[in-house]
Amino acid sequence: MKLIVCLVLLAYLAMSVEGNRWGTRRTNCGVSVWSEWSAWSAPAPGGTRTRTREIVRSPRNGGSPCPTLTETASRADPWSRQGVQQKFHNKFMTGHTHYYSFIPDSSRAVGLPGLVEAPNREAHVLGGGDGGVTLLPRDLLFMIDMSGSISSSDWTTTKQKLAELIERLCGSIGRGRQNNRIAIITFSSRVVLNFNFKAHWTINSVKNAILAMPQARGSTCTGDAFEYARQYMFEPDTGIRSATESVKEVLVLTDGHSNCGAALPNAVRRLQVKAFVFALAIGDYGTSGKAEIESMVSRPLIDHIFSLANFIEFRNMVNEILLYPDKCAPFELK
Template sequence: MNYFSLDLVLLVFAVYNTASCTGFIFDVRTDCLLTSWSSWAEVPGLDVHVHERGILRHENKGGIPCPPRETMREVRADDIMKRWDSPEHIQDTARSLSENFIRRNPKPDNPTEPGHIRDLLIVLDSVESLDDEAFNSTKQNLAELLGMFCPDPDPFAKLYNHAVLIGVSNSHDEVFEFNNYDGIAAVKDAILQVHRDSNRSCMKSNLDAAFTMLTQTGIRSDILVDKDVLILTDGYSNCSGDVLASALRLRGIARVFSLLIGSFSSNGFNDVLNYVTTPVPEHLFIVKTQQGFDQLMTTLESQNNASCMPFDLPSTMK
């Protein structure tokens, strides 16, 4: 009996080591296998619902291929304009933004989960549907939003969160990098100094630059440091190329959030749905006007009195 068990172990070891690098133990024709569709979930504050599915197993050796990623999400818009920037919409969006992005309080579904510090990369689109005054107000709101992060008392002290900003125009002239600024006051001032020029901001170029920065420069490798991306955009890509492919590549290495603001098109809305990480309702926040963004910030500030959730800091910081 003991000899049989040993032979069986050796046989399994041999089969495993002769398997191809596709990840399948038996190198045979295999069809793509998908999860079931998730239940429909509402994007915070809107009469827009999304459901999604994922890939459990990729095809192999000529099996039925997996569908394109963009077909793995479906959107049901009951009345997309019905609640834009209404008080209910602002309240719902503020609640989602606080719980899923700012995260001062423990998450309701997992109250014991500690927070992580983050390397945050901000993609600031030119947001052409906003005039210069509204764009400057957007920068002010963004700076105040970062000040709501944890840990206290200064979320961007040198050993805590780091930030980098790219975008504004095609030229990428306006960039500040990880570790350039120590403290939230310096980060806020850097955001307020950013200007946009006459060149349109190319979303594909921005997403590719974000991927490069997160993989090659400035990023911390500790597993207790989250890689997060926040895209502020009106949904217009403003350039050719496969924007979705760039977005999916970025989603493979970071959690991608988006604040959609301004007079975006239905195509732009659908594009942004595919930029963000799953599940969409926890990663996409929408305001239609600059006034709506101002109201959102006022609501967040009124809710931002809670102390920070416990943080799981890297060992080098304890």
């Protein structure tokens, strides 16, 4: 009888300890994925639209609080140059701070197999660290126009300012799991691989390689650059990581309309399956030129197109970004 009583007491104590452990476990807030966007409230170019999500797990014991449950978007001109330095910093330079959620079921993927992008690259999806969200570094491919319309002095400016931007990327560059990796191809009448993702592991090494890039002037075969990137730059032997290890992004820096090479629409569609695409469009673009740039980039357009009038504006934009004290914090205009 005493043995039975002892066993009952031991079982009760074990249950109490287990219950206390679960009762004090830190649990982060979990939220559902975003709903579909509502209809625009007014015809273009005005109007707003909203989307919502729900709390599926409340935070407990000091867990991460719940993020916003409603998001509102406004129509805006992606070609506006007002505040472009702020937009470029917040949407491109600080990309390492964004959250992405890996979902094993690839049928749920958006943009990349097995990877669901957190809306607007800034919101928590399905909770904190124990809810499936992983903070991923970036494998960044720069596609740089070196065609004959770019003067030697503008080419020098491009290299100098790009090298300075590299140093300001949130997450830095290196072999670490949370470091970014950089690759660069240049294009004109032909496509040149300057270096792949495993060629340089320090900021200084990348900067020196950028400053040494020669300019092979010629036509603007942008479609060929997209095809080359799709075929060769997203293979494991380039040093690029798997979908669970990094986010794949491309920045196209160009000063004009393509005029040779592969059909751009087909090349763009194939590359956008592999990566999110941004464009730094330098110069004055007509209707057809804007349409071409808009076809290149990921959606929403407002987050992926950065428009500058000339290379002087490019230099000034970079200089402004360099003055900002925290490379990982959102840029705020004075």
